[in-house]
Amino acid sequence: MNKLVSSWSKNKPLPESYKFPPETRPGNLIVPTCKTIPVIDLRNAEGRNRTDIVQQILKPSQEYGFFQVVNHGISENLMNESMDVFKELFEMPDEDKVHQWRDNLRHPCHPLQDCIKHWPQKPIRYREVVAAFSIEAKKLGLRILELFSEGLGLESGYFGDKLSESLHLFVNHYPPCPDPSLTLGITKHCDSILLAILHQGDVNGLQIFNSEEWIGVEPLHNAFVVNIGNQLQIISNDKLKSGEHRVVTNSRAARTTVAFFIAPSEDSVIESAISLVGEASVYRAFE
Numbered sequence: 674m675n676k677l678v679s680s681w682s683k684n685k686p687l688p689e690s691y692k693f694p695p696e697t698r699p700g701n702l703i704v705p706t707c708k709t710i711p712v713i714d715l716r717n718a719e720g721r722n723r724t725d726i727v728q729q730i731l732k733p734s735q736e737y738g739f740f741q742v743v744n745h746g747i748s749e750n751l752m753n754e755s756m757d758v759f760k761e762l763f764e765m766p767d768e769d770k771v772h773q774w775r776d777n778l779r780h781p782c783h784p785l786q787d788c789i790k791h792w793p794q795k796p797i798r799y800r801e802v803v804a805a806f807s808i809e810a811k812k813l814g815l816r817i818l819e820l821f822s823e824g825l826g827l828e829s830g831y832f833g834d835k836l837s838e839s840l841h842l843f844v845n846h847y848p849p850c851p852d853p854s855l856t857l858g859i860t861k862h863c864d865s866i867l868l869a870i871l872h873q874g875d876v877n878g879l880q881i882f883n884s885e886e887w888i889g890v891e892p893l894h895n896a897f898v899v900n901i902g903n904q905l906q907i908i909s910n911d912k913l914k915s916g917e918h919r920v921v922t923n924s925r926a927a928r929t930t931v932a933f934f935i936a937p938s939e940d941s942v943i944e945s946a947i948s949l950v951g952e953a954s955v956y957r958a959f960e
C-alpha cells in the first residue's frame with residue numbers, strides 16, 4: 674500500500690511534488706456545502722413508497738449524478754466497525770509513494786470466498802467486518818439499481834447478474850494536510866464504473882462540479898452518497914448523468930472514506946439499453 678502521506682510528520686510544509694498546477698488548485702475559496710443534493714429515505718422502498726422513491730432518485734441522477742440515502746438497511750454498528758478497521762489500516766507502518774494527498778487501498782469483493790484470501794490480514798478483524806460490509810453494500814447497490822431499472826422503464830432485474838458482477842472496495846485516507854489550498858485528495862474525475870456507494874464518515878471533503886461551480890456534499894450521519902458512474906450514464910443513454918467530482922483536504926482532521934464500486938463483469942458489452950435508444954444511441958457498444 675502507498676503510505677507516504679500518512680507518515681508525513683506534522684508541522685512540515687507541503688512537499689513540492691504535491692502542489693497542483695495553479696489552475697487546478699482548490700485555493701482558499703469557501704465551497705458551500707450543498708443542501709440541494711437530495712437525501713432520499715429508502716424506508717419502505719420495497720413497499721408503499723416505491724413509486725415515490727423511484728421518482729425521487731431520478732431527478733438528482735439527471736441533474737448531479739449524485740444523491741444521498743438514509744435508512745438504507747446497513748446497520749450503524751456495522752458501519753462504525755468497518756470505518757474503525759479502515760482507519761486502523763492506515764495507522765500501520767508503511768513503504769512507497771503517492772502524489773495526491775491520499776493513501777488508498779483497493780481490492781475486489783466478488784466472488785467473496787476467493788478474494789477474501791487476498792485481503793489484509795491485519796487489522797485482525799478486517800476480513801470479518803469488511804466481508805459483512807461488502808455483502809450489505811452489494812445488497813444496497815442492487816436495490817438502488819433495481820429502483821433505476823424501474824425508473825428508466827427497463828425490465829426488473831436488468832442490472833442483475835453480469836451487469837453488476839464486478840465489485841470493488843476502495844478505502845481512501847486523507848491525513849490532515851499542511852496546505853489544503855495547493856493540493857487535492859483526488860483530482861476532478863468521474864467514476865468509470867456503473868454505480869458507487871460512498872461512506873464519507875463525518876469530515877467534509879467531497880465536492881461535485883455542477884453548472885460550472887463546485888459544491889460540497891455534506892457528510893450526514895449514517896448516510897451513503899450514491900453516484901452514477903460512466904457506465905450507467907451510457908446504459909441509460911444519457912438519461913442519468915455521471916457527475917464530476919474531486920476531494921479536497923483539510924488541515925484539521927484526518928478523513929477516511931470507503932467507496933463500494935459496482936461494475937459489469939469483464940466480458941459484458943456496455944451499450945445503451947435498446948428501449949432507451951429511440952432514434953439514435955449517443956454511444957457505440959464496447960467491451
Ligand code: OGA
Pocket residue numbers: 843845859864871873878879918919920930931932
Ligand atoms: C473515489 C472518490 C470520494 C471521497 O474514490 O472515486 O471519489 O470522498 N472518493 O473519498
Ligand code: NI
Pocket residue numbers: 862863864918
Ligand atoms: Ni470518485
